[in-house]
Amino acid sequence: MKTIGVLTSGGDAPGMNAAIRAVVRTAIYNKVRVLGIKRGFNGLIRGEIEEMDVASVGEIIHRGGTILHTARCEEFKTEEGLKKAYNIIKIFGIDGIIVIGGDGSFRGARDLSKFGVPVVGIPGTIDNDIACTDFTIGFDTAVNTVLDALNKIRDTVTSHERVNIIEVMGRNAGDIALYAGLSGGAEDIIVPEIPFNVDNVCRILIEGKNRGKVSYILIVAEGTKNSFQLAKEVEEKTGLEVRVTVLGHIQRGGSPTAADRILASRMGAHAVKLLLSGKSNRVVAIRGSQIVDYDIDEALSMKKEFDHEMYELAKILSI
Template sequence: MKTIAVLTSGGDAPGMNAAIRSVVRVGLDKGLKVMGVQRGYSGLINGEIFEMERHSVADIIQRGGTILRTARCEEFRTEAGRKKAQNILKAFGIDGLVVIGGDGSFQGARLLSKLGISTIGLPGTIDNDLAYTDYTIGFDTATNTVLDAINKLRDTSSSHERVSIVEVMGRNCGDLALYAGVAGGAESVIIPEKEFNEAELCRKILEGKLRGKLHNLVILAEGVGGAEKLAKRVQEVTGIETRATVLGHIQRGGSPTAFDRILASRMGNRAVELLIEGKSSRVVGVRNGKVYDDDIEEALSVKRKFDDELYNIANIVSY
């Protein structure tokens, strides 16, 4: 192992830059040549590759997004596209590749490994939807971004005695809504993992009003449905003014939290170690506070276990 490369793929997540920084500086410390691939698999196919030095990653640990940029790539989904990527890597003398992204990015890394390229995946996604790891890079920051937003919405909702429905990201995974909802004291958390009863929500809101509540805060994961439609139906049933707020891509940005910076740094270090050890088709994760690695296929096949205890707590303490 003489030359390694790093790329970011899929949706960006706060902490990706910290992971890039770790891979580059640990790699250089181990005597490796480190290359950066711009714009994910698209840039890989197009040969957008440059050598990285220590100064290349200076002053980026606190920055959100990814300095390497990211892009979708339909061509990489084809066998011909992946073969082209393989040839590009060989042309640049790259022996190992670190891929930072979500499940789709990991699938790409897995397929490249079948072509003889040593690949290691780091989980970079705000949704926390990779079941093999307790936390993904970016999840903690995104949760705090949502928390900051709902704290502000609570102020204005109380002033106007409104119901505020906040839609957050999480198509198939409700962790972002659940964690932010518990931390933000939301009255209701609506997520894909649990059946949602609209009538029960309206009853809960009306009961709260009778107890003197000045506002109601509802956190809705995007995978359940639109906040605008739900807000309209809630207002029709309860007669209480109801507003919807869709946070959108603001959740992807911002300076990463200390937790995400440390997690990314630890994972980046382990990725380089694995490549030096001659490992391939592995992903790095964290379990019970310890960084570990697993086979990509096995990791992607892990069934996600929903945190029923935290969900129950959310319902109890919100009432």
């Protein structure tokens, strides 16, 4: 293993730069050359590649986004696209590739491995929807971004005695909503994994009003009911004034938290060590406090389990 390529793919996540930094510096420390592949698999197909050194990853550990940029690539899903990528890998003498991204990125890495290219995946996505790992790079930062917004929104809804629905990201996973809702004391948390009906939401609000509550925060994951439609139904059934705040892509940006920087650094170093030890087709993960790795096919076949116990705790504490 003389030359390693590294790329970021799919949605960006805070901490990706810390992972890139760890990959580059761990590889160079072990006398291995590193090539940065820009714009994900799209850039791999087009040969958008440049050598990286210790200085090229200086002053990036605190920066959100990814210095390698990222893009989605439909062409890479085709046999022709994979062959183009494989030819570029041979031209540049790349012996193995580290892919930082989500499950879609891992599927791309797996397809590439079928051409005999050693690959290692690092889970980088704010959604925390990779089943093989307890946490993904970027998740902790996204939760803290939501929490900061929630705290500020609570100030204004209390002043106006309103209900505010805060819609958060996560695709079809409710982890951002759950963690931010629990830590922010939301009155209700609506996630794709748990069935809900509007009447139950309204009952919670009415019971709170009868106890003298003057403001309410509802956290809604984007993969559930339309937030504006929910707001309309709640207003009609309760008579309470409801506002909607869609946080959007603010959750994907910002300086990564200490937790994300440390996680990214540990995962990046582990990915390089896997390739140097002759292991490939692996996905790096954290279980408890330990950095571990799984076969990429095994990792992709796992089903993400929602934390029902934490969800019930949030319900209990929101009474």
